[in-house]
Amino acid sequence: MSSNFSTLILRCSDPKHLREIQAVLTAGGLLLSGSSSGVFFHNSLIRAYTRLSSPCSSLLLFSDLLRSGFLPDSHSFSFILKACSLIPARFTGLSAHALAFKLGLDSDLFVNNSLIHFHSVTGVIADARLLFDRSYQRDSVSYNSMISAYVRVGDLGNARNVFDEMPTRDGISWSAIIAGYAQGGASKEALRLFSRMQEEGFVPEGKTLVSVLAACAHMGALEQGKWVHGYLRSNGAKIDVFLGTALIDMYAKCGEVDLGLKVFDEMPEKNLLAWTTMIKGLGMHGRGEEALQLFSEMERSGVVPDDIAFIGALCACTHAGLVDRGRQIFDSMYHCYGLRPKVEHYGCMVDLLARNGLLNEAKELVDCMPMEPDASVWGAFMAGCRFYRNVELAEYAVKHLIQLEPNSSGVYVLLANIYASSGRHADAKMVRYLMKKKRIEKIPGCTLVEIRGIVHQFLVGDTSHAQIKDILMKWDEIEDRIRLAGYVPNKKEVLLDINEDEKEDALGRHSEKLAIAFALISTEDGATIRLVKNLRVCTDCHDATKLISKVYEREIVVRDRTRFHLFKDGSCTCKDFW
DNA sequence: TTAGGGTTAG
Numbered sequence: 155m156s157s158n159f160s161t162l163i164l165r166c167s168d169p170k171h172l173r174e175i176q177a178v179l180t181a182g183g184l185l186l187s188g189s190s191s192g193v194f195f196h197n198s199l200i201r202a203y204t205r206l207s208s209p210c211s212s213l214l215l216f217s218d219l220l221r222s223g224f225l226p227d228s229h230s231f232s233f234i235l236k237a238c239s240l241i242p243a244r245f246t247g248l249s250a251h252a253l254a255f256k257l258g259l260d261s262d263l264f265v266n267n268s269l270i271h272f273h274s275v276t277g278v279i280a281d282a283r284l285l286f287d288r289s290y291q292r293d294s295v296s297y298n299s300m301i302s303a304y305v306r307v308g309d310l311g312n313a314r315n316v317f318d319e320m321p322t323r324d325g326i327s328w329s330a331i332i333a334g335y336a337q338g339g340a341s342k343e344a345l346r347l348f349s350r351m352q353e354e355g356f357v358p359e360g361k362t363l364v365s366v367l368a369a370c371a372h373m374g375a376l377e378q379g380k381w382v383h384g385y386l387r388s389n390g391a392k393i394d395v396f397l398g399t400a401l402i403d404m405y406a407k408c409g410e411v412d413l414g415l416k417v418f419d420e421m422p423e424k425n426l427l428a429w430t431t432m433i434k435g436l437g438m439h440g441r442g443e444e445a446l447q448l449f450s451e452m453e454r455s456g457v458v459p460d461d462i463a464f465i466g467a468l469c470a471c472t473h474a475g476l477v478d479r480g481r482q483i484f485d486s487m488y489h490c491y492g493l494r495p496k497v498e499h500y501g502c503m504v505d506l507l508a509r510n511g512l513l514n515e516a517k518e519l520v521d522c523m524p525m526e527p528d529a530s531v532w533g534a535f536m537a538g539c540r541f542y543r544n545v546e547l548a549e550y551a552v553k554h555l556i557q558l559e560p561n562s563s564g565v566y567v568l569l570a571n572i573y574a575s576s577g578r579h580a581d582a583k584m585v586r587y588l589m590k591k592k593r594i595e596k597i598p599g600c601t602l603v604e605i606r607g608i609v610h611q612f613l614v615g616d617t618s619h620a621q622i623k624d625i626l627m628k629w630d631e632i633e634d635r636i637r638l639a640g641y642v643p644n645k646k647e648v649l650l651d652i653n654e655d656e657k658e659d660a661l662g663r664h665s666e667k668l669a670i671a672f673a674l675i676s677t678e679d680g681a682t683i684r685l686v687k688n689l690r691v692c693t694d695c696h697d698a699t700k701l702i703s704k705v706y707e708r709e710i711v712v713r714d715r716t717r718f719h720l721f722k723d724g725s726c727t728c729k730d731f732w
Numbered sequence: 733t734t735a736g737g738g739t740t741a742g
């Protein structure tokens with residue numbers, strides 16, 4: 155009889171059904187004091203409710219357990235602390251901690267591990283560390299909990315220390331530390347550790363591969379991302395919603411959005427995140443119409459968009475120049491879903507209007523925003539001013555931007571470019587002087603290129619690459635050939651106080667030119683070249699890349715900070731608008 | 733019957 159109920163609870167997949175089982179147990183007196191299996195059934199129900207995302211029901215059951223005069227055991231504490239971590243319910247968890255202490259159960263390995271996890275999730279990592287340091291016994295779970303505690307707060311140094319100190323690591327230790335590096339943007343280290351993990355004989359699991367795919371997406375490492383996909387396929391792994399979303403994102407961010415669409419179409423279940431990732435992916439590639447079609451399809455399928463999904467939809471409008479659709483979508487946030495647009499949504503709208511030359515409408519929107527515009531709003535406005543050469547409005551934006559970000563190089567660079575391109579060289583010079591005086595430095599440009607599964611990194615003016623001589627020679631050849639096709643170096647982009655010849659040299663050392671030269675000598679004729687940049691593409695590199703795509707008959711896919719450029723036969727999919 | 737690792741934007 156008992157084991158029948160136990161199996162029922164264990165297999166139950168619906169909280170409603172669980173409540174029915176609970177009612178039967180109550181009616182049968184199995185949850186009342188005096189019942190020999192009362193603690194056991196309480197525990198089973200607490201665990202099941204937490205598993206089915208009803209942690210509040212778990213809390214209620216725990217208080218029932220105490221009120222009925224039962225003494226909770228170590229299982230009860232493990233289960234209730236997990237529920238408290240999920241909600242998260244700091245005070246209830248603390249009471250449970252105090253009670254476990256009173257009953258002498260806090261030294262139990264399982265309870266202590268649950269406490270470490272609970273304290274780290276509810277924000278007091280020092281307490282988690284104290285429990286870890288003072289624990290009577292430790293196993294890999296204790297270490298793993300501590301690693302993920304540090305990962306959660308972004309303290310990778312300490313996470314790595316704990317990882318390195320572990321006597322024996324398991325798959326979860328590797329997964330936790332790889333996820334940490336991947337989430338912290340240290341993708342190269344994440345992938346390095348992933349190789350080490352395999353060298354040490356650990357078989358990759360789905361959860362680990364999700365992080366690995368995120369690292370590939372971040373670095374634009376298509377080959378490695380494809381390897382993961384192939385690995386999953388050859389092992390007949392089920393592509394769950396996490397893996398599917400990670401694959402879609404990886405393909406989109408590595409320039410193969412159509413492969414992402416294929417994964418998306420084949421996914422048996424799609425949640426909001428999967429839809430949002432696909433919509434954003436299409437938007438990044440300038441395929442705004444398709445992205446918006448998908449957004450509507452998502453709404454029809456009953457998935458309710460959140461504020462991030464709206465950012466995806468608005469960005470799609472921006473990259474495709476769909477002003478009216480953007481206005482409609484922005485209005486629908488509140489009118490259809492009761493979501494009040496945040497500053498980011500205003501930023502998208504300002505971007506959309508300004509990019510399409512509606513500078514006055516963009517300014518009106520900025521002026522009547524219900525919150526203070528932030529740097530991204532002013533930045534979007536200013537980029538529009540730059541494109542349409544509206545110096546007066548650009549200066550207006552700069553006044554605000556400099557107050558918000560007095561040390562950001564981007565503002566000064568953009569302003570100097572605006573002055574230079576509208577012929578106000580004295581003003582441009584003044585900006586350069588100001589930058590120098592304030593010791594504001596440009597963020598160095600960095601480009602990544604993956605050749606045969608290895609990611610190579612180039613910084614602006616970088617001479618550290620083993621083949622730098624060949625690369626520079628190749629660039630000279632490229633420059634000669636594209637000059638014949640009409641290339642004129644655009645020296646306005648150079649903000650250094652150097653002479654004209656030196657300016658040309660400085661342009662030729664931009665990280666993406668070095669990366670393209672390297673890619674041309676390292677790949678066979680006709681192969682697509684894929685680059686990932688940390689900054690926006692500069693006008694000169696954009697012009698040069700268009701011509702290279704024509705002269706060398708190569709497709710060149712460049713991912714910049716926010717979107718993709720596909721250079722083909724002398725033109726770019728961004729239509730020179732970025 | 734216990735505890736630990738995963739995906740989207742800015």
